[in-house]
Amino acid sequence: xxxxxxxxxxxxxxxxxxxxxxxxxxxxxxxxxxxxxxxxxxxxxxxxxxxxxxxxxxxxxxxxxxxxxxxxxxxxxxxxxxxxxxxxxxxxxxxxxxxxxxxxxxxxxxxxxxxxxxxxxxxxxxxxxxxxxxxxxxxxxxxxxxxxxxxxx
Ligand SMILES: [Zn+2]
Numbered sequence: 001x002x003x004x005x006x007x008x009x010x011x012x013x014x015x016x017x018x019x020x021x022x023x024x025x026x027x028x029x030x031x032x033x034x035x036x037x038x039x040x041x042x043x044x045x046x047x048x049x050x051x052x053x054x055x056x057x058x059x060x061x062x063x064x065x066x067x068x069x070x071x072x073x074x075x076x077x078x079x080x081x082x083x084x085x086x087x088x089x090x091x092x093x094x095x096x097x098x099x100x101x102x103x104x105x106x107x108x109x110x111x112x113x114x115x116x117x118x119x120x121x122x123x124x125x126x127x128x129x130x131x132x133x134x135x136x137x138x139x140x141x142x143x144x145x146x147x148x149x150x151x152x153x
Contacts, residue, residue, distance in 0.1 A: 089106065
């Protein structure tokens with residue numbers, strides 16, 4: 001995949017979060033994408049940690065002008081992956097992130113090639129590179145569309 005973020009000071013690739021690993025720059029990186037995939041299971045967070053992480057992700061995505069996130073959270077009836085999924089779904093349904101998230105789709109609702117997925121890609125074409133891998137829908141991910149207008153101060 002093409003480089004998504006580049007350090008505005010040293011020109012090296014940057015991660016989504018944090019400072020530059022090459023020059024420690026705290027400046028916002030140059031951004032070449034409007035959709036990204038984030039794996040919230042990385043580092044094996046607890047449910048509480050995952051929800052905090054999502055808050056950080058959304059704040060950062062807003063700063064960087066990202067319009068859509070494919071959030072990988074895993075699934076299953078047991079294990080932390082399943083608990084994180086349901087906690088995130090609960091938070092979304094209760095409008096916990098409503099100031100940042102315009103719309104959301106559970107992976108199983110938008111299998112690639114479906115009408116729902118086509119409509120989604122019309123809104124956020126940048127998602128195509130991620131979603132085309134999920135022909136039958138993927139219960140382990142949730143797609144977050146970020147608002148174009150920022151509503152709270
Ligand atoms: Zn740098």
